[in-house]
Amino acid sequence: MSDLIWSAIAPELVLVILSGLILVFGVWKKPPLRSMAVLVGAGLVATWAAWGLQLSRLQDIVDAGSFGALAFNDMVITDGTAVIARLILMVILTLAVALAWPMLDEIGQRSAEALVLMFLATAGFMLLAAAANLVMAFIGLEVGSISLYVLAAVARKSRLADEAAMKYFLLGSFASAVFIYGVALLYAGSGSVSIDALRSFSGRVIVSPGVLYVSMAMLVVGVLFKVTAAPFHAWAPDVYQGSAAGVVGFMAAAAKVGGFVALVRIVGITYIRFAADWRPALAAIAALSIILGTLLALSQTDFRRMLAYSGIAHAGFILVGVAAGRSANEAILFYLAVYTVQLVTAFGIAAIVSGPTSSGSPFSAYKGLASRSPFLAAGLATTMLGMSGMPITSGFIGKLGVFRAAWEKGLEWLVVVALVASVAAFFFYLRVIVDMYMRDPDEETSDVAPEPAVAGRVAIAVAVVVTVLFGLYPSPLLDLIRNVVS
Amino acid sequence: MDFPMLSLLILVPVIAAAVVMLLPKERTELHLPVALVLSLLPVGLGGVLFARFESVAGFQFVEQAPLIERWGVSWHLGIDGVALPLILLTTILIPISIAASTSIAKNAQLFLVMVLMLEAGLIGVFSALDLIVFFVFFEAILIPMYFIIGIWGSENRIYAAIKFFLYTAFGSALMLVGIIALSVMQQNKTGVSSFDYTVLLGLEIPPATQAWLFAVFGIAFAIKVPMFPFHTWLPDAHVQAPTAGSVLLAGVMLKLGTYGFLRFNLPLFPDAAVRFAPVVATLAVIGIVYGAAVAIVQTDLKKLVAYSSVSHLGFIMLGIVALTQNGLDGGVIQMVNHGLTTGALFLLVGMLYERRHTKLIADFGGLQKTMPIFAGVFLFSTFASIGLPGLNGFVGEFLVLIGSYATLPGFAVVATAGVVLAAVYLLWAYERVFTGVADKPENQDVPDLNLRETLIFVPIIALTLVLGLYPKVLLNRIEPSTAGIIDRIEATTDYVEPTFVIGEPSE
Numbered sequence: 001m002s003d004l005i006w007s008a009i010a011p012e013l014v015l016v017i018l019s020g021l022i023l024v025f026g027v028w029k030k031p032p033l034r035s036m037a038v039l040v041g042a043g044l045v046a047t048w049a050a051w052g053l054q055l056s057r058l059q060d061i062v063d064a065g066s067f068g069a070l071a072f073n074d075m076v077i078t079d080g081t082a083v084i085a086r087l088i089l090m091v092i093l094t095l096a097v098a099l100a101w102p103m104l105d106e107i108g109q110r111s112a113e114a115l116v117l118m119f120l121a122t123a124g125f126m127l128l129a130a131a132a133n134l135v136m137a138f139i140g141l142e143v144g145s146i147s148l149y150v151l152a153a154v155a156r157k158s159r160l161a162d163e164a165a166m167k168y169f170l171l172g173s174f175a176s177a178v179f180i181y182g183v184a185l186l187y188a189g190s191g192s193v194s195i196d197a198l199r200s201f202s203g204r205v206i207v208s209p210g211v212l213y214v215s216m217a218m219l220v221v222g223v224l225f226k227v228t229a230a231p232f233h234a235w236a237p238d239v240y241q242g243s244a245a246g247v248v249g250f251m252a253a254a255a256k257v258g259g260f261v262a263l264v265r266i267v268g269i270t271y272i273r274f275a276a277d278w279r280p281a282l283a284a285i286a287a288l289s290i291i292l293g294t295l296l297a298l299s300q301t302d303f304r305r306m307l308a309y310s311g312i313a314h315a316g317f318i319l320v321g322v323a324a325g326r327s328a329n330e331a332i333l334f335y336l337a338v339y340t341v342q343l344v345t346a347f348g349i350a351a352i353v354s355g356p357t358s359s360g361s362p363f364s365a366y367k368g369l370a371s372r373s374p375f376l377a378a379g380l381a382t383t384m385l386g387m388s389g390m391p392i393t394s395g396f397i398g399k400l401g402v403f404r405a406a407w408e409k410g411l412e413w414l415v416v417v418a419l420v421a422s423v424a425a426f427f428f429y430l431r432v433i434v435d436m437y438m439r440d441p442d443e444e445t446s447d448v449a450p451e452p453a454v455a456g457r458v459a460i461a462v463a464v465v466v467t468v469l470f471g472l473y474p475s476p477l478l479d480l481i482r483n484v485v486s
Numbered sequence: 487m488d489f490p491m492l493s494l495l496i497l498v499p500v501i502a503a504a505v506v507m508l509l510p511k512e513r514t515e516l517h518l519p520v521a522l523v524l525s526l527l528p529v530g531l532g533g534v535l536f537a538r539f540e541s542v543a544g545f546q547f548v549e550q551a552p553l554i555e556r557w558g559v560s561w562h563l564g565i566d567g568v569a570l571p572l573i574l575l576t577t578i579l580i581p582i583s584i585a586a587s588t589s590i591a592k593n594a595q596l597f598l599v600m601v602l603m604l605e606a607g608l609i610g611v612f613s614a615l616d617l618i619v620f621f622v623f624f625e626a627i628l629i630p631m632y633f634i635i636g637i638w639g640s641e642n643r644i645y646a647a648i649k650f651f652l653y654t655a656f657g658s659a660l661m662l663v664g665i666i667a668l669s670v671m672q673q674n675k676t677g678v679s680s681f682d683y684t685v686l687l688g689l690e691i692p693p694a695t696q697a698w699l700f701a702v703f704g705i706a707f708a709i710k711v712p713m714f715p716f717h718t719w720l721p722d723a724h725v726q727a728p729t730a731g732s733v734l735l736a737g738v739m740l741k742l743g744t745y746g747f748l749r750f751n752l753p754l755f756p757d758a759a760v761r762f763a764p765v766v767a768t769l770a771v772i773g774i775v776y777g778a779a780v781a782i783v784q785t786d787l788k789k790l791v792a793y794s795s796v797s798h799l800g801f802i803m804l805g806i807v808a809l810t811q812n813g814l815d816g817g818v819i820q821m822v823n824h825g826l827t828t829g830a831l832f833l834l835v836g837m838l839y840e841r842r843h844t845k846l847i848a849d850f851g852g853l854q855k856t857m858p859i860f861a862g863v864f865l866f867s868t869f870a871s872i873g874l875p876g877l878n879g880f881v882g883e884f885l886v887l888i889g890s891y892a893t894l895p896g897f898a899v900v901a902t903a904g905v906v907l908a909a910v911y912l913l914w915a916y917e918r919v920f921t922g923v924a925d926k927p928e929n930q931d932v933p934d935l936n937l938r939e940t941l942i943f944v945p946i947i948a949l950t951l952v953l954g955l956y957p958k959v960l961l962n963r964i965e966p967s968t969a970g971i972i973d974r975i976e977a978t979t980d981y982v983e984p985t986f987v988i989g990e991p992s993e
Contacts, residue, residue: 371593385629391622392629397554400618400666404557407666408673415666419659426655430632430648438636438644475554482556 005071007057008078009130010050011086015123018043019116026112033105040115044094051086058083058484070132074194077132080485081329085129085261088337089254092344093122096250098459099348099452103246103356107155114154118250121147125258134183134193134219134270137262141179144258145172145226148251155244160359164242171225171235179222185215186270195269216271216278223266227259228252228308229315230289237296240308240347246356248304249347252311253340260318260336268326275325279409282323287417289316294421297428303350303361306428307343310387313425314339320418321402324409330481331401337477338394338470342386345463349380352452366432368441372449377436379460386467388429389422394470397478490549492563492613495531495573496606499580502527503602506595514595518588521598525581528605532577539570541962543970545615545684553619558669558680562615567967568748568818569612571960572741575825576612578945579737580605583730585942586833589840590638590728597638600630601730608738612745617665617681624742625658631735639726646719646726653719657706664702668754671695686754687974693757700758703751704766710743711799713766714773724792725845729836732788736795736832737825744802744821748814748971752806756975763807767890767897770807773800775900778907782914787838787845790915791831794871797904798824804894804901805886809975810983813889814968815961820882822960823870823953827879830867830946834860837939841932847915852924857934861920863943868912870950873905878953892984 006013022039025031054061061078062069069078096118104111124143131137149172153165183193189211190197198212225232240248267278293313300306318335321328353369353376354361370377386393399422403415440446452460470477502524509516539546545564553559565573583601590597607630610623628651636647668686673679680686691699709716720740724732747766752759777796784790802824805817837860839845854861866877873879883905891898924930935943953960975981 390629391625396622396625400557400662403662404666404669404679408670412667416663419663420656423652423656423659426652427648430651434636434644434648437633438647473553475552478554478556 005061005078007054008061008071008076009127010054011047011090012123012126014043014047014050015119015126018046019119019123022112022119023116026116030109033101033111036112036115040097043119044097047090048094051083051090054078054086055083055484075133075136076127076130077195078130080481080483081261081264081333082126082130083484084333084337084481085257086126088257088333088340089122089126089129091337092250092253092257092340093118095341095344095348095459095463096247096253098455099249099344099351100246100356101455102453103155103244103351106356110154114151114247117147117151117154118247121151121250121254125254128258129261131262131265132195134186134195134197137195138176138180138183140258141222141226141262142176144254145176148172148255151247151251152239152243154247155357158242158359160242161244164239164359167235168239168243175222175225175232178218178225182215182218182222185211185218189215195265198270198273213274213277216266216274219266219270220263220278220282223259223263224285224315226255227263227315227318228256228312229285229319230292230312233289233293233312233315236312237305237308240311241302241304242359244356245304245347245351245354245358245361248351249344252308252347253343256311256315256318256343257336257340260322260332263322264329264332267322268329279323279325282319283411283414286316286319286323287414289313289319290418290421291316294425297425300428301363303363303366303432304347305360306432307346307350310425310428311343313421314387316421317399317402317418320406320411320414323411323414324402324405327408328402328405330478330485331398331405333481333485334401334474334478335398337481338386338398338467341463341466342383342395345460346380346383346387348456348459349376349383352376352450352456363431363435364442365445366435367439367445369436372441372446373451375457376450376452376460379464381433381436382464382467384429384432386471388426392468392471394467394474396471397474490563491531491535491547492565492609493549493561495528495535495577496610496613498527498531499525499602499606499609503599503606506598506602509595511595517595517598518584521602522581522584525584525602525605528577528609529581532574535565535570536574539565539567539963541567541966543966547613548615553616556679557618558672558678558682558685559618560616560682561619562682562684563613563619564615565613566970567964568745570963571818571822572612572738572745573609575741575822576605576608576738578949579733579825579829582829582833582942582945583733585938586733586836587728587730588938590730592638597634597730600633601734604630604634604734611742615683617668617683617686620683621658621662621665624661625655627739628654631731631739634731635723635727638728639731641726642722643726646722649719650723653709653716657709657716660702661706664699667695667699683749689754691755693761696755696758697761700751700755700762703746703755704762707743707746707751708769710746711740711803712743712796713769713800713803714776714796715769717773717777717796720796721789721792724795724832725786725788729832729839732792732832732836733829736792737829740795740799741821741825744799744806744817747803747806748817748968752809752971753974756978756981759807759975760809760979760981763809764894766807767804767894770800770803771897771900773797774804774904775907778904778911781911782907784911785846785848787847787915787919788832788835789845790847790911791828791835794831794908794911795824795828797908798828798871801883801886801901801904804890804897808886808890808893809972809981810889810892811965811969811972812885812892814971815964816882816885816887816889818964818968819878819953819957819960820886823878823882823950826946826950826953827867827871830863830943831871833942834864834867837935842928847918849926850919851926851929852920852922853929853932854920855924856930856932859935859940863935863947864920865916866947866950868916870954872909872912876954878950878957881954881957
């Protein structure tokens with residue numbers, strides 16, 4: 001058992017141990033949230049340290065693995081992509097915990113559950129991103145997804161939240177089933193469930209060649225569901241509108257990171273020989289997601305629904321990179337990093353504006369926000385500009401990266417579609433800014449001045465600085481991704 | 487590398503904006519003076535640029551540092567004789583706009599921050615020599631202008647702000663397609679991606695590719711100019727924008743379009759430039775006549791000035807696509823002239839509005855008697871705009887006309903009508919607003935320009951006279967660069983500039 005390389009899963013280990021501690025401590029002692037904060041803070045620091053350890057040991061892990069960077073009986077792969085995916089997940093976890101604090105405060109006793117679910121979801125998606133075996137990927141996917149289903153209803157306050165959680169659970173389970181069926185068919189077709197099952201594939205199949213195509217389609221569809229790509233997106237708006245405000249940003253972001261990294265591996269490693277088949281299909285799904293997400297986002301009256309639809313469009317933008325193939329991997333990771341930070345921030349601000357356990361966040365609540373809470377308005381404005389891909393924000397660099405890669409690979413039409421949609425998308429991103437800066441508040445909200453708690457304030461400030469900094473000078477992050485990934 | 491003058495020039499307004507932002511919110515009396523004083527620093531730096539600028543072709547004050555090495559993006563700045571006048575114009579119009587913004591009541595602090603950020607962006611656009619850096623600045627200036635129109639504009643401001651933003655963003659998206667395509671072409675050719683303007687000039691692009699690249703860049707810039715039929719955002723934006731917004735929009739931002747044609751469309755796609763020159767010239771001439779004709783029938787003074795911009799920018803475009811030395815020189819100098827005169831006219835309309843809260847021509851009459859200084863400045867600006875010899879407008883229009891007559895004679899003849907029409911709409915407007923008897927009681931005691939307002943116009947009037955009487959001071963610096971553009975077109979295509987040259991206007 002020489003390949004039990006613990007540092008290959010160090011961050012997940014810390015997160016799981018931390019979850020256990022919180023659960024025990026929380027259930028037995030029922031401590032006030034304040035003392036829990038110490039444990040959570042220490043745990044997050046430990047997770048970061050574990051990640052740092054992993055990064056510094058990256059070369060050792062690669063050398064010690066039985067095959068390249070594989071560990072745990074070829075279940076877990078430790079490569080740059082996995083390390084960066086963990087980094088992104090930890091960033092959004094840290095931001096999300098800071099932004100969710102008012103909600104945790106409000107739900108009292110259940111705050112321990114919420115925290116545990118967030119940590120377990122993170123660990124699950126980390127494993128999904130690091131899975132070298134599709135059964136492992138399924139376990140990671142399910143640990144992550146099931147935690148999110150429960151998290152959706154953690155505030156347990158409104159019927160909308162129940163509906164959201166139920167819908168998410170039913171459709172999510174269905175997608176997971178599709179995914180595992182795909183794994184089974186891959187096994188039927190190749191005799192392996194390893195991520196590189198078809199690496200030495202000779203072309204002789206056990207059942208029939210069609211099986212492999214079906215397995216590919218099912219694996220891809222299962223993951224596309226999780227990342228809210230059209231036409232597998234229908235659940236997203238209801239879920240993101242209805243779920244507990246404090247954690248919905250985390251829910252949306254974590255699933256996207258894990259899902260996209262898994263997708264990149266599935267199409268880029270498992271089915272790389274079928275690139276000629278999946279490339280046009282993914283390009284079409286990308287175009288559909290972009291167009292549908294953008295068009296539907298235009299007509300929303302609720303900020304969180306709008307974010308959900310814009311998330312569908314963003315899934316499309318990232319798919320543009322996935323369709324471009326391997327050369328876009330760094331651009332995809334950069335895009336995921338900056339977009340998910342913006343996503344968590346935007347939902348976090350929505351939770352501050354509409355209340356930490358609210359279901360929904362109507363646009364009218366944002367009217368005149370700039371005069372009531374200048375800090376929040378500036379934060380949200382920057383986030384919206386970042387999401388829209390406005391130059392000087394990191395969103396632009398992300399888009400530039402994936403579009404450039406797609407253009408190089410001959411997907412010119414897709415780039416044009418994506419760019420036209422980006423312009424249309426300005427309309428709904430700017431709408432929030434219009435409401436905040438250019439309209440007067442409604443009468444009932446005119447003297448409401450929502451203010452974030454200290455932790456939330458810091459999180460928003462960090463997100464804004466990161467968004468602008470990596471927009472003006474993206475090299476540090478791009479270089480980190482490149483050095484680690486290659 | 488020399489001292490990074492251009493980076494400093496971009497940074498100073500950003501720092502100024504930060505300083506204004508950090509001033510205590512309740513000390514409202516401090517905001518504007520501090521911003522005004524700080525905005526004078528770039529004027530001084532601009533003066534240094536002007537003094538140290540050598541009248542030779544090529545880029546000066548060049549600085550370069552890698553930004554994203556993998557994609558070949560670098561912080562590459564530098565200016566030539568085309569960019570220099572526009573940077574100077576920007577630095578001069580910013581303090582003027584700030585000084586004219588005393589009537590901004592709501593959150594003036596944020597307004598001043600936006601104006602200063604706009605300045606940084608504009609200087610960045612005119613000095614960027616990397617296509618991504620250019621694009622970032624080109625887009626980034628939308629944000630402050632969007633806020634300026636949307637927050638401090640008049641009733642219909644939100645509609646105007648969004649229309650302005652979306653129109654320009656659409657053009658930019660097209661241009662981004664072209665930029666990406668250029669970098670991929672460079673990568674396919676040399677194996678190394680680059681967005682560097684001076685590197686991309688070395689690409690030999692096949693004519694068919696040049697055609698569509700010219701089109702995507704061209705549409706982006708044509709929207710910005712704006713050229714007919716992409717002009718419809720302009721009247722809305724101008725009429726709704728606060729005075730400072732209109733001044734900067736007309737004075738500088740429209741020049742981004744014409745500058746873009748000169749900087750990118752002509753040198754990068756010379757073959758397409760020669761082929762499409764008649765098309766662009768047609769749109770330019772339609773713009774000249776259409777803008778003037780619509781200006782004549784306006785009842786709103788601000789709209790009249792806005793449409794006059796469509797007409798004047800048509801002249802500049804005609805000069806550029808004439809592809810002659812005189813035409814290009816005239817185009818560049820006319821960019822500066824238009825910035826000064828239209829800036830002055832928008833300032834005047836704004837001041838009139840502050841006094842009477844109307845912009846309708848029919849509401850005025852006989853103002854000459856009650857506000858003689860104001861009327862004098864207005865008449866002076868009108869003459870400059872019409873192109874009265876001795877004032878700056880004449881030099882530019884004359885160069886454009888003789889320049890375009892050499893290659894596009896038919897267009898030049900029609901464009902001349904625009905000169906006549908300009909006299910019609912402006913002088914007629916002057917007559918209706920200022921002459922006659924002040925028969926409306928509210929027009930009988932309108933206060934004249936006060937000292938602050940008069941001082942605002944002093945630099946504009948001085949520059950109008952200097953450029954009118956001694957244009958060589960600027961032309962000297964412009965000519966080597968415009969000659970370089972013509973040389974490049976001649977070197978890469980069959981095009982030969984006609985030797986038929988009338989000669990310089992006598993000084």
